[in-house]
Amino acid sequence: xxxxxILLVEDNQLLAKGTAKxxxxxxxxxxxxxxxPKEIFQQCQAGAVELVIMDINLRGARWQGEKIDGSMLSRxxxxxxxxxxxxxxTAYTMPAEQHLLLSxxxxxxxxxxxxxxxDAFLDIITLLGQKRS
Numbered sequence: 001x002x003x004x005x006i007l008l009v010e011d012n013q014l015l016a017k018g019t020a021k022x023x024x025x026x027x028x029x030x031x032x033x034x035x036x037p038k039e040i041f042q043q044c045q046a047g048a049v050e051l052v053i054m055d056i057n058l059r060g061a062r063w064q065g066e067k068i069d070g071s072m073l074s075r076x077x078x079x080x081x082x083x084x085x086x087x088x089x090t091a092y093t094m095p096a097e098q099h100l101l102l103s104x105x106x107x108x109x110x111x112x113x114x115x116x117x118x119d120a121f122l123d124i125i126t127l128l129g130q131k132r133s
Contacts, residue, residue: 016035052077098110
């Protein structure tokens with residue numbers, strides 16, 4: 001199994017820490033947590049990110065003076081780093097909503113939160129991690 005450097009973009013610190021611990025313990029991956037757009041772009045620019053797990057609703061996140069959400073951040077990331085897989089995590093559960101989010105964001109996958117099936121979630125991480133170039 002390949003160990004990935006994962007950037008977890010989540011503004012709820014309790015949820016972020018719990019998710020990161022589970023991914024590290026069950027999947028063996030390294031997880032860096034942030035909800036700050038500047039840090040996200042710095043980590044990608046430095047080549048420290050092999051996969052991004054992106055929350056959609058990021059309260060208070062701002063980029064270049066404007067409020068930004070996970071969908072917009074994903075679109076910006078994909079415009080510069082197409083090779084980095086992005087998994088959106090969202091409370092939107094309807095397939096049509098998730099399809100729209102994927103098409104707007106350019107992300108590679110969408111997963112409903114709260115995450116209850118960590119085995120399935122880790123399978124998606126593994127699959128996308130293997131596909132990166």
